[in-house]
Amino acid sequence: MFDELPAAMEPDDGSGHRAGRRGAVRYLQNEAAPRAARMVLGNALRFCREAAGLSAGQAADRLGVSASKVSRIESGTTSPRERDLLRFFELYSIADAERGNLLELAAAAHKSAWWHEWSAVTPKYLQAVVSFEDMAIRVKSYEPTYLHGLLQTPEYARALIGRGRGAESSHDVLARFRAQRKERFANAPDKQLICIVDESTLLRPVGSRAIMRRQLEHLLTLMSQPRIKLRLAPLNDYDVHVELGPTTIFDFAGPLLPTIVFTEGYDGGLVIEDEEMVDRRKKAFDALATRSLDSHAMRRRLRHLADRYK
Incomplete structure (x- = not known):
């Protein structure tokens, strides 16, 4: 079970999607849950998206993916594969120096945890x-x-x-x-x-x-x-x-x-x-x-x- 409580939902961004992730309250039981390293990467990508002046819905449309996929990545529930990450780089016009930092974050997010x-x-x-x-x-x-x-x-x-x-x-x-x-x-x-x-x-x-x-x-x-x-x-x-x-x-x-x-x-x-x-x-x-x-x-x-x- 992974529920986002109604009281915690973000305001609509005008395209039918929810913007941002500060405001999230999630009830977790025994499903894929956010990990700290993934959340750091997700937050970094969200900041880059906002700096590019895009809503989550607009980013999803331009990437040709679902809004839920962008949301899962930004919330830290999943980590983007490298080819997806490169598409984020292009869409958000992320500088080469910053790309290196994000690739390091992605490597840490994909690394197997000690409690595996x-x-x-x-x-x-x-x-x-x-x-x-x-x-x-x-x-x-x-x-x-x-x-x-x-x-x-x-x-x-x-x-x-x-x-x-x-x-x-x-x-x-x-x-x-x-x-x-x-x-x-x-x-x-x-x-x-x-x-x-x-x-x-x-x-x-x-x-x-x-x-x-x-x-x-x-x-x-x-x-x-x-x-x-x-x-x-x-x-x-x-x-x-x-x-x-x-x-x-x-x-x-x-x-x-x-x-x-x-x-x-x-x-x-x-x-x-x-x-x-x-x-x-x-x-x-x-x-x-x-x-x-x-x-x-x-x-x-x-x-x-x-x-x-x-």
């Missing part, structure tokens, strides 16, 4: 999220149900994965995928992770008392890492408003990929690019972070909670 070997057990929406995570310079997240995957110990992750659907063998593969994902993030020194931990996730038992205690101790260890910033949204505080719901915000370097928000559901999730919707969620995240416990108060609460799992 896990593609049989990872849903497409999760692959899209990991691609955003790979390219982002900053990941900000609030999860009200369970801890964010990059914060989980292997035992906590395995116990949580074991609750899901599928055979035991697929759970083992997913656990290895989760471990590889964490390792890649840990080995990327330019990335920053900012998480608001909901206290309810620490009171909701996963696995065993021993697993929960080690998980709390792990959070205390993570708080000493300069690239990871944690705050705690406490229960029983009338000033802490958590209506934001499960939200991950991806910030990227450069203008070719603006901030993206992902909010996960039971069997899929929303990829939000609409500028106003992204801005509202960023402000709600910042407000929640401001009202949450700072690092000193969070450490005290974590130690207290760890004692409960002795």
